[in-house]
Amino acid sequence: MNILVCLKRVPDTAEAVVIPDSTGKDIVKDRLTFSINEADNYALEEALLLKERFGGTVTLLTVGPKPAEEVLRMGMAKGADTALRLWDEKFIGGDYFTTAKVLATACQTLPYDLILTGCMATDDGYACVGLTIGAILGIPSAIYVSKIEIFDRRAKIYRELEGGFYEVKELGLPALFAVQTGINTPRYPSILGIKRAAAKEIKVLDAKELNLTEADFQTKTELERLFIPIVESKAEFLQGEPAEVATQMAKIFKEKGVL
Amino acid sequence: MSCIVVLAEHRQENLRDITFEMLTLAQALARQMNLKVQVLYLGKNNEANAETLANYADEVIVVEDALLANFNSEIYRKVIVSTLAEHKPSLLLLGHTAFGTDLAPGLAYDLNLPLITDCIEITYEDNRIVATRPLYSGKLNARVYLKQPTGVLTIRAGTFKPTDTKLAGIVKKKPLPAELKTGYASNFIGYEEAPTTGIDITKADIIVAVGRGIKEAKNMPIVEELAKTLGGELACTRPVIDAGWLPKDRQVGSSGKTVKPKLYIALGISGAFQHISGMKQSQTIVAVNKDPNAPIFNVAHYGIVGDLLKIVPLLKEKIKEIKGI
Ligand SMILES: Cc1cc2nc3c(=O)[nH]c(=O)nc-3n(C[C@H](O)[C@H](O)[C@H](O)COP(=O)(O)OP(=O)(O)OC[C@H]3O[C@@H](n4cnc5c(N)ncnc54)[C@H](O)[C@@H]3O)c2cc1C
Numbered sequence: 282m283n284i285l286v287c288l289k290r291v292p293d294t295a296e297a298v299v300i301p302d303s304t305g306k307d308i309v310k311d312r313l314t315f316s317i318n319e320a321d322n323y324a325l326e327e328a329l330l331l332k333e334r335f336g337g338t339v340t341l342l343t344v345g346p347k348p349a350e351e352v353l354r355m356g357m358a359k360g361a362d363t364a365l366r367l368w369d370e371k372f373i374g375g376d377y378f379t380t381a382k383v384l385a386t387a388c389q390t391l392p393y394d395l396i397l398t399g400c401m402a403t404d405d406g407y408a409c410v411g412l413t414i415g416a417i418l419g420i421p422s423a424i425y426v427s428k429i430e431i432f433d434r435r436a437k438i439y440r441e442l443e444g445g446f447y448e449v450k451e452l453g454l455p456a457l458f459a460v461q462t463g464i465n466t467p468r469y470p471s472i473l474g475i476k477r478a479a480a481k482e483i484k485v486l487d488a489k490e491l492n493l494t495e496a497d498f499q500t501k502t503e504l505e506r507l508f509i510p511i512v513e514s515k516a517e518f519l520q521g522e523p524a525e526v527a528t529q530m531a532k533i534f535k536e537k538g539v540l
Numbered sequence: 541m542s543c544i545v546v547l548a549e550h551r552q553e554n555l556r557d558i559t560f561e562m563l564t565l566a567q568a569l570a571r572q573m574n575l576k577v578q579v580l581y582l583g584k585n586n587e588a589n590a591e592t593l594a595n596y597a598d599e600v601i602v603v604e605d606a607l608l609a610n611f612n613s614e615i616y617r618k619v620i621v622s623t624l625a626e627h628k629p630s631l632l633l634l635g636h637t638a639f640g641t642d643l644a645p646g647l648a649y650d651l652n653l654p655l656i657t658d659c660i661e662i663t664y665e666d667n668r669i670v671a672t673r674p675l676y677s678g679k680l681n682a683r684v685y686l687k688q689p690t691g692v693l694t695i696r697a698g699t700f701k702p703t704d705t706k707l708a709g710i711v712k713k714k715p716l717p718a719e720l721k722t723g724y725a726s727n728f729i730g731y732e733e734a735p736t737t738g739i740d741i742t743k744a745d746i747i748v749a750v751g752r753g754i755k756e757a758k759n760m761p762i763v764e765e766l767a768k769t770l771g772g773e774l775a776c777t778r779p780v781i782d783a784g785w786l787p788k789d790r791q792v793g794s795s796g797k798t799v800k801p802k803l804y805i806a807l808g809i810s811g812a813f814q815h816i817s818g819m820k821q822s823q824t825i826v827a828v829n830k831d832p833n834a835p836i837f838n839v840a841h842y843g844i845v846g847d848l849l850k851i852v853p854l855l856k857e858k859i860k861e862i863k864g865i
């Protein structure tokens with residue numbers, strides 16, 4: 282079974298200050314650290330588990346400038362066979378569709394039975410690049426996939442719905458699944474794996490090599506600007522040393538009648 | 541190009557709230573843009589649902605067939621594309637839900653329309669559709685516009701109030717064309733519920749909820765003890781479930797449980813929309829987070845900026861003191 286996995290390098294923003302930069306179209310990134318997108322890490326693990334079961338290869342793809350290779354190396358350190366980085370200055374200013382088009386075009390040049398992506402990138406939060414790749418390739422797809430069982434040329438999948446329910450369905454391969462977090466337990470790379478991956482070559486393809494033309498970079502949506510949301514209400518902050526705030530808090534609980 | 545189409549969302553024939561929330565938005569946009577509101581309902585014969593929807597739209601198009609009883613994105617996609625072929629809508633609205641996100645990319649592709657996902661506001665400005673959508677888990681918003689007059693938009697659940705503006709629309713039934721009855725590569729098997737361990741956090745008066753800020757499994761006793769001291773239940777965010785530190789029935793949020801306790805204590809939780817949607821109706825919300833800009837503070841009534849590992853044990857001692865235990 283040949284599996285392609287799309288990995289995105291994203292900034293870690295859960296604990297960081299996130300503000301728009303001077304262009305208003307991107308964020309100030311100089312103090313941020315970066316990682317593999319959370320759901321993509323699960324997609325990668327799922328691919329490695331399927332490879333262990335059924336054999337075949339795992340190929341990683343990313344769209345991004347040079348630093349994006351970090352996530353490809355991490356993926357190869359864990360056991361992926363090869364990796365492709367897709368990049369061209371022309372990709373700058375693209376939207377979900379141009380990203381999907383670039384990834385789908387690269388997928389078309391490779392043999393595959395399954396394509397795995399994350400369900401959502403934690404930076405842009407589109408939750409649509411994966412299934413758009415599937416649409417461009419004309420293969421069945423599903424998002425929020427939380428369990429995959431493969432038999433013959435078919436897959437039985439569990440799709441996570443609201444409220445703790447799953448939709449169970451079956452579809453034919455090749456297919457694209459945009460996986461949800463929690464589908465497995467991602468492994469850590471071994472020291473040896475990291476060393477081996479560091480020595481591997483990462484092929485880089487640009488627009489010309491992918492046979493993409495100007496028309497492929499025309500977007501139909503446009504980001505006007507980013508802004509800090511106006512908050513309607515904000516918590517009343519308790520001030521002081523930890524012991525003081527703990528005392529204040531306990532007092533509030535008492536006032537609210539919950540003690 | 542004469543209408544705004546809202547795709548009705550239902551699960552096992554129960555119309556979901558998002559449908560009526562989208563109708564609020566569609567009605568407002570339709571007034572501004574001078575368009576009609578059309579609802580598209582795919583399902584098996586269900587007069588009641590069609591009638592309900594007709595109260596809030598100019599027109600309800602119903603495509604009925606047993607094949608459409610349960611959502612299946614592959615089938616729904618083909619049927620919707622075929623149904624909309626005659627009258628291409630200006631805007632097509634779907635929920636940014638498990639249903640809508642499984643369907644929208646394929647639909648947008650087949651209809652050759654651009655897609656903007658997870659919209660929390662749509663405005664019509666200078667003849668342009670402008671969407672506001674959150675990024676970076678709610679730390680920023682983006683204004684994105686359609687460069688053409690038509691598009692597909694997915695709308696975040698819980699953002700708009702369900703509509704109460706009546707429109708007295710008409711119901712038009714369309715049979716499923718014969719050529720769309722077969723030839724699908726996928727089939728719906730059923731719905732399954734996540735396993736439960738017997739604890740029902742929705743019944744608790746006090747909830748101590750823990751997020752990824754707890755950092756390691758070995759820190760879990762700190763929050764467990766607080767919950768015990770308060771006589772409350774322990775709950776958590778999704779990453780805590782994903783890490784296997786608590787069972788799935790303790791998860792609060794859109795893909796977990798919706799809770800409304802008297803007191804909700806959020807510890808090391810950033811406040812992602814998917815979590816907030818499951819706890820924002822709690823009577824009193826208290827949050828401890830080391831990031832003063834964490835979105836959780838926008839829904840919390842009381843906030844403490846600090847390290848939960850330091851604050852929680854102290855808080856537990858104070859409560860013991862007050863309770864005399
Ligand atoms: C379709 C879908 C459904 C989802 N459903 C749900 C759902 O039902 N429920 C849910 O919760 N999530 C859900 N999510 C995930 C959601 O988007 C967020 O990723 C998740 O809620 C984040 O959890 P968190 O706040 O624990 O972690 P993070 O976002 O990583 O935040 C951790 C927080 O801890 C703080 N922190 C770190 N260390 C400390 C410390 N020592 N003391 C105090 N604070 C500290 C940080 O400042 C940060 O704010 C869903 C996602 C998708 C795509």
Ligand SMILES: Nc1ncnc2c1ncn2[C@@H]1O[C@H](COP(=O)(O)O)[C@@H](O)[C@H]1O
Binds near residue numbers: 344345397398401409
């Ligand atoms: N630049 C990129 N490079 C590689 N994969 C990507 C990229 N952007 C998005 N993806 C994939 O598409 C998924 C969904 O992303 P999004 O639709 O942007 O939320 C991600 O989890 C990735 O697997």
